[in-house]
Amino acid sequence: MKLSRTVRVGSRSSPLALAQTEEILSLLRARFVDVRFDVVRLSTRGDRNATAVLTSLGRGAFVKDIELALLDSEIDFAVHSAKDVGPDIPDGLRILPAGERQDARDVLVSKTGLALMSLPAESRLGTGSPRRKAQIKAIRPDVEVLPVRGNVGTRLEKARGADYDGVVIAAAGLARLGRLSEATEFLDVEQVTPDVGQGTLVAEFREGDEEMGAMLSSIVFEDTSCAFRAERAFLDAIGGGCTKPVAAYGEIDGRRLRMFCMAATPDGERIVRSQSVGDVSEAEEIGRRAAKTLLESGASEFVQGG
Known part of the structure; x- marks a missing residue:
């Protein structure tokens, strides 16, 4: 397939979202040298409610506004974190796992450099994820798990501040921002099982757009796709x-x-x-x-x- 056009790519504006979008575009540019890719930065309900508890927003809060832009033909495809995409895809849209999955594990970033089992009792760990909180409490019921919001950089700053002794975040986010060296400990998947799709990126496009579907299918990797389909099921x-x-x-x-x-x-x-x-x-x-x-x-x- 030979494309010669400008493709508008929807992305959130956070540093991680833009890094994820660039990761996908670097793969596409190598395959479609005559295509120009323009990144369209979009705001989502999750971004606009930066202080709201994540559980109150629900899965999809960082995706739905971008899906509306897709349906309105304001963009040609969008890049999401797979874990942000809810189980129900709007009529008229399709998703594909794009690129290769990064490390799906969660990591502890500890102020003192201590691993999870070595932290003192009543240590304060930050996460906005009910999944992480439940599993951490199952391992260490004596630690306090506090809500935390903000982009990766903000959460890392909070890990070093007075209100927290550490934060638990996705390894993939640190890796994509070049900050994986700041992780204190990688948490075992049998003790802290990752979220569905964690570490995987998704490309979403309009159903029936065969040209876009063929282009994006060229960067689907078998192992990533297999795990993605199993986890979504x-x-x-x-x-x-x-x-x-x-x-x-x-x-x-x-x-x-x-x-x-x-x-x-x-x-x-x-x-x-x-x-x-x-x-x-x-x-x-x-x-x-x-x-x-x-x-x-x-x-x-x-x-x-x-």
């Missing part, structure tokens, strides 16, 4: 969202896909985990099976009960 089957402490992470080893899944009460006092393994050709079925196992193991009482 889990999310759809579990019925959870950003406001529920649920998690799923697909790990690829050759032809084998292993799913690590978790659901918990917000305080971390009850936590259910499951694993599901199968061939990569059955990615969606593995995700659905993992969700079914988790729900049947007791998670349905606090995930689907409202």
Whole structure:
């Protein structure tokens, strides 16, 4: 396919969002040298409500305004963090996992350089994620988990301030900003399971735009796509969202896909985990099976009960 045109690319304006968009554009520019890509910076409800608790905004708060711009043909495609994209894609739009997944793990950035299990009792850790809070409390019920908002740079500053002893954030965000060296500890996926899609980027475009679909399909990588499809199938089957402490992470080893899944009460006092393994050709079925196992193991009482 030969394109010779200007493509308008929607992105949030945060440093991380722009870095993510540039990561995708660098792949596309290498393949489509005659195409000009113009980044269109857009504001979302999540950005405009910078002090609101994340659980009050719901999954999709950083995406929906950009989707409206897509539907109104103000942009040709958009780049999102996959974990920000809700289970329901608006009619008329499609998503593809774009580029290669970065490290999906969460990391602790500790003021004192101490790992999670070495922190003193009553240490104060910042995160806006119910998923992270529940799992941290399950491991260390004696630490205090406090809400924190802001971009990656703001949260790192707060980790060094007087109100927090550290923050827990995504390794991928630090890596994409060139700040991974500031991580104190990488948290094991079996103890702090990552969010659905964490570390993965998504390209969203209008259904029926065959030219754009073909262009974006050229930067879909098999392993990233397989894990993405399994985790999305889990999310759809579990019925959870950003406001529920649920998690799923697909790990690829050759032809084998292993799913690590978790659901918990917000305080971390009850936590259910499951694993599901199968061939990569059955990615969606593995995700659905993992969700079914988790729900049947007791998670349905606090995930689907409202």
